[in-house]
Amino acid sequence: MNTYLEIFKSELTHLVRSPFKLVSQSLFVFALVYGCQNGLDLFNKQTKEISIIKKNLSLKFQRKSSFYFDFSASFLKNPLFRRPG
Numbered sequence: 001m002n003t004y005l006e007i008f009k010s011e012l013t014h015l016v017r018s019p020f021k022l023v024s025q026s027l028f029v030f031a032l033v034y035g036c037q038n039g040l041d042l043f044n045k046q047t048k049e050i051s052i053i054k055k056n057l058s059l060k061f062q063r064k065s066s067f068y069f070d071f072s073a074s075f076l077k078n079p080l081f082r083r084p085g
Contacts, residue, residue: 015021 015025
């Protein structure tokens with residue numbers, strides 16, 4: 001554990017002494033936060049779009065199935081198409 005602390009201290013001194021490392025690390029953190037925010041926004045948009053598509057699909061399925069059942073019921077009520085027996 002003590003060696004990890006020594007490594008952390010040495011890396012921290014290298015980071016503080018070099019302004020280029022400090023700028024690159026801050027740009028990396030900025031890009032990380034920016035990417036996470038955009039990813040979350042995209043995830044929310046896609047989830048909303050998927051739910052809309054699922055809802056439309058279920059409505060279309062209900063319309064098609066009701067049309068089929070209405071057609072078959074009216075077909076069976078017609079006396080010309082009844083099976084004898």
